[in-house]
Amino acid sequence: xxxxxxxxxxxxxxxxxxxxxxxxxxxxxxxxxxxxxxxxxxxxxxxxxxxxxxxxxxxxxxxxxxxxxxxxxxxxxxxxxxxxxxxxxxxxxxxxxxxxxxxxxxxxxxxxxxxxxxxxxxxxxxxxxxxxxxxxxxxxxxxxxxxxxxxxxxxxxxxxxxxxxxxxxxxxxxxxxxxxxxxxxxxxxxxxxxxxxxxxxxxxxxxxxxxxxxxxxxxxxxxxxxxxxxxxxxxxxxxxxxxxxxxxxxxxxxxxxxxxxxxxxxxxxxxxxxxxxxxxxxxxxxxxxxxxxxxxxxxxxxxxxxxxxxxxxxxxxxxxxxxxxxxxxxxxxxxxxxxxxxxxxxxxxxxxxxxxxxxxxxxxxxxxxxxxxxxxxxxxxxxxxxxxxxxxxxxxxx
Ligand code: SF4
Numbered sequence: 001x002x003x004x005x006x007x008x009x010x011x012x013x014x015x016x017x018x019x020x021x022x023x024x025x026x027x028x029x030x031x032x033x034x035x036x037x038x039x040x041x042x043x044x045x046x047x048x049x050x051x052x053x054x055x056x057x058x059x060x061x062x063x064x065x066x067x068x069x070x071x072x073x074x075x076x077x078x079x080x081x082x083x084x085x086x087x088x089x090x091x092x093x094x095x096x097x098x099x100x101x102x103x104x105x106x107x108x109x110x111x112x113x114x115x116x117x118x119x120x121x122x123x124x125x126x127x128x129x130x131x132x133x134x135x136x137x138x139x140x141x142x143x144x145x146x147x148x149x150x151x152x153x154x155x156x157x158x159x160x161x162x163x164x165x166x167x168x169x170x171x172x173x174x175x176x177x178x179x180x181x182x183x184x185x186x187x188x189x190x191x192x193x194x195x196x197x198x199x200x201x202x203x204x205x206x207x208x209x210x211x212x213x214x215x216x217x218x219x220x221x222x223x224x225x226x227x228x229x230x231x232x233x234x235x236x237x238x239x240x241x242x243x244x245x246x247x248x249x250x251x252x253x254x255x256x257x258x259x260x261x262x263x264x265x266x267x268x269x270x271x272x273x274x275x276x277x278x279x280x281x282x283x284x285x286x287x288x289x290x291x292x293x294x295x296x297x298x299x300x301x302x303x304x305x306x307x308x309x310x311x312x313x314x315x316x317x318x319x320x321x322x323x324x325x326x327x328x329x330x331x332x333x334x335x336x337x338x339x340x341x342x343x344x345x346x347x348x349x350x351x352x353x354x355x356x357x358x359x360x361x362x363x364x365x366x367x368x369x370x371x372x373x374x375x376x377x378x379x380x381x382x383x384x385x386x387x388x389x390x391x392x393x394x395x396x397x398x
Contacts, residue, residue, distance in 0.1 A: 021291070023076040025273040026104055028059060028096055029284030030082040031302055034120060038153045038223075039181075041215030043286035043300045044083040051302055055284075056092045058309035060099040062283050062298075067103020070281070070291075074107040075100065077270035080114040080134075087120060090128035097132055104281070111136055111175075111269045118164035119156030126171035136268075137168050138177040138208075144198045145191055148184050165202050175266060177206035182240045183232045184212055189243055196244065200251045205266040209244050210259050211237055241387050256339050258386050275334045277327075277350075293322045327351070328358065332396040336389060341380025355379065362395050 032047035032055075078100055085093065093114070106112065113136040114129055121139070129137070141161040143149050149158060156164075168176055178199055182192050199207060212231060214221045223229040232240070245255060253261035257275060260268065273280050279291045286300035299305060299317040308315050322330065328351055335342035347355045355378070356363065363379060366372035371385035371392050385392050 021073065021279040023074045023107055024104055025077040025079070025270050025278065025280035026075045026100055027079045027081060027270070027280060027282040027284075027287060028063075028085075028100065029282060029287040030080060030085040030088060031055070031285050032082065032087045033084045034087065034117070034155045035153065038219035039212060039215065041218050042083065045302065047087065051306065052088055052092065054306040054310070055302060056088065056095055058306045059284050060095055061309045062315065063096070063099040063103050066281060066283070067099075071103050073104055075104040075110055076107050077110060077273060078106060078112045079270040081138075082115055084117045084120065085114050086116040086125055086129070090125070090132070093129075094132055097134075106133075113138055113177075113268070113270055115140065116164070116168075117156060118161040119154075121164040121167065123167050123171065126168050126173065130172050135173075136175040136177070137173045138179065138206075138268075139164060139168070140179045141165075141199070142179065142181045143184070144195045145187075148187060148191070148195075151185060152181065162202070165204070174205070176204045177208060177268065178202070178204045179208045179210070181210050181212050182244065183237045185229050185231055187232070189239055192240055193243055193247060196247045200248065200253070206260070206262045206268060207248060207253055208260050209248075211240065238387055242383075245383065254339075258337050258389055272338075275338050276346075277331050277334060293324075293327055295320060295322065324351075328353070329397050332359070333393045336379075336381050336393050336396075339380060339386075341378050343378040344376070347378070359396060366392065366395065 029043070031042075031044045032049075032052065033044050034046065036044065036046045078097070080093065080096070088096075097112075100106075112134050114134045115138045116125070116129075118139055118141060126137075139161070140154075142152055142154055144158045144161065146158055149156070165176065165178070180195060180199060196209075212220075214224050214231065220229060224231065244261075248261045249255070252263055254264070255261050256267045257271070260271065262268070270280075272278075274290075277290070281289045281291070282298070285298055285302045285305040288297045289295060296319040297317050298315045299308075305315055331347065331350060332342055342355065344355050347353065351358075363372060363374060366385070367374055370382055371388070372379055373382055381389055381392060
């Protein structure tokens with residue numbers, strides 16, 4: 001890539017802080033799993049259940065207090081993620097959702113998602129989730145190959161994943177996502193195509209397909225450093241990406257973000273908020289929030305999170321007000337993750353700036369290198385640019 005030209009900020013005046021939002025996305029982080037997968041760097045623990053009750057009490061308090069401070073505002077989306085939210089008892093999930101509903105009443109037609117692990121799912125659980133008003137389910141399947149599942153340290157089998165999917169449909173879920181991971185150690189392209197083929201034959205509404213990455217400090221990362229774990233090199237990873245797009249595109253799943261594919265009308269509205277810089281509040285240990293020109297996060301330690309909330313003390317770890325140029329870069333950074341990219345009209349509305357005036361010298365070389373495309377609607381990464389988005393988007397950093 002070329003050297004980075006400076007954006008033309010100095011010639012423009014950005015509008016002041018954004019107006020209060022019309023609605024919100026609500027994320028609740030449930031930091032418990034049955035076991036810890038060796039590649040996972042999320043803020044989660046293998047749980048024996050001891051902290052569950054304290055966590056539920058604490059997170060409900062955090063939600064109530066935020067509602068009193070910032071509400072009432074309608075929640076356009078609610079997402080129970082983690083972790084494995086369904087590791088909690090249904091009555092505990094109900095208390096969390098009651099707290100959300102009281103503080104941030106879901107708007108009519110709100111998307112309410114819960115993540116579930118196929119190994120801990122049965123008909124009763126899915127029935128409970130439906131009764132609680134959850135209308136979208138996201139399951140971490142990762143692979144249909146038993147050897148790959150074992151290598152990933154997953155707590156479920158391929159058969160359990162198939163059975164859980166069918167039970168979810170039988171319980172009435174008409175909006176189901178399945179998560180997969182590719183470029184695993186020893187995985188072949190044919191093996192990945194077999195997993196994709198089986199996934200598509202189940203006919204979920206949405207598919208997420210993530211490239212395995214080595215996160216610092218994880219057992220996988222340590223094994224790789226010790227030379228005991230070999231992952232496919234970047235060219236082979238690019239082949240996996242191309243195979244994913246070909247396979248899913250041919251079967252009616254359109255990509256709408258680097259790792260996400262959906263049938264028409266089934267893109268995840270909650271995650272789209274993140275990539276569109278629409279405001280969201282996150283609750284739970286390590287959860288992040290974004291509101292106007294501010295972003296903040298909660299501390300990550302689960303015992304400390306519980307202790308502090310029980311004592312009526314704040315749990316904020318980071319709290320920053322973004323400078324105008326940071327807000328603009330954030331909009332570009334997350335916007336370019338989407339296949340629709342950054343829309344000129346939206347950019348103008350948010351910042352009072354013309355995209356080409358602000359970023360013309362950055363855009364031109366990326367167009368020339370075939371990493372970006374531009375038309376009257378906006379700019380977006382090409383398939384090649386999407387694959388190396390993490391290397392391309394910093395070019396826009398002021
Ligand atoms: S189930 Fe998901 S959140 Fe839990 S440890 Fe495994 S990858 Fe991480």
